[in-house]
Amino acid sequence: MKPTLVSLSQDEFDLAHLAAPLPLEELLPGDRPWEVEIGFGKGRFLLGRAAVEPGGRFLGIELARKYYRLAQKRMRRQGLENVILIAGEALYLLSVALPAAFAGVVHVYFPDPWPKSRHQKRRLFDPESVDLVLGLLQPAGRLFFATDHLEYGGMVAEILGSHPALTVKSRQGPWEDGPRTNYEAKYENEKRPIVRLEAIRTDKAGDELIHPLTGRSLHAASRLPD
Numbered sequence: 001m002k003p004t005l006v007s008l009s010q011d012e013f014d015l016a017h018l019a020a021p022l023p024l025e026e027l028l029p030g031d032r033p034w035e036v037e038i039g040f041g042k043g044r045f046l047l048g049r050a051a052v053e054p055g056g057r058f059l060g061i062e063l064a065r066k067y068y069r070l071a072q073k074r075m076r077r078q079g080l081e082n083v084i085l086i087a088g089e090a091l092y093l094l095s096v097a098l099p100a101a102f103a104g105v106v107h108v109y110f111p112d113p114w115p116k117s118r119h120q121k122r123r124l125f126d127p128e129s130v131d132l133v134l135g136l137l138q139p140a141g142r143l144f145f146a147t148d149h150l151e152y153g154g155m156v157a158e159i160l161g162s163h164p165a166l167t168v169k170s171r172q173g174p175w176e177d178g179p180r181t182n183y184e185a186k187y188e189n190e191k192r193p194i195v196r197l198e199a200i201r202t203d204k205a206g207d208e209l210i211h212p213l214t215g216r217s218l219h220a221a222s223r224l225p226d
């Protein structure tokens with residue numbers, strides 16, 4: 001099995017040699033909230049955000065090693081010192097390696113919809129996994145999501161919309177900053193319909209934070225937000 005790698009502008013570590021949860025504040029000290037992108041592909045969006053917000057902190061997760069390497073090269077070429085890239089599987093990282101509730105914003109764009117039923121356990125927004133993704137968000141944190149897979153988009157809208165800790169808006173039309181990722185640019189060119197969602201964590205202290213459909217099948221209870 002390939003090791004899970006954690007990369008900064010100057011260093012690269014094997015996750016197995018780092019503390020758990022990952023000591024983000026030691027790796028990249030600062031007082032700004034984090035933005036996270038899951039499945040960053042070639043890194044267009046994440047690195048673009050890091051370049052325009054040098055005071056912000058950015059963390060990306062990508063399963064495909066060749067895209068991770070490409071983004072790592074770009075990060076280093078651009079001298080971006082405010083980014084952590086992780087080459088690994090998102091659900092594994094969310095359940096065992098990342099701290100809870102550290103992100104101000106989470107982005108998930110055009111995730112693989114895994115339409116075959118035997119692959120559904122890999123989906124980020126099933127009732128069993130949605131709380132792991134939402135567990136990244138600080139109170140009042142925001143999640144941005146887009147997909148061209150309309151059936152999957154409808155399911156995600158329903159799952160997020162019925163979460164007691166979220167307020168969800170379905171966005172009509174493109175983002176104000178234009179297409180964010182390579183897939184979005186390609187699909188906009190092709191005039192494909194795209195589902196875009198924005199969710200904000202609006203729970204108050206003491207509110208129920210587990211999705212009602214999750215029941216006993218939650219992947220990791222320890223990921224619930226503080």
Ligand SMILES: C[S@@+](CC[C@H](N)C(=O)[O-])C[C@H]1O[C@@H](n2cnc3c(N)ncnc32)[C@H](O)[C@@H]1O
Pocket residue numbers: 038039040041042061062063064067088089090091108109110111112122181182183184
């Ligand atoms: C369809 S591509 C979209 C890439 C990029 N977000 C975009 O919109 O251009 C989906 C990406 O998610 C990555 N991915 C799929 N499953 C993943 C997982 N479980 N953990 C991390 N990355 C994953 C894939 O390797 C791929 O780069």
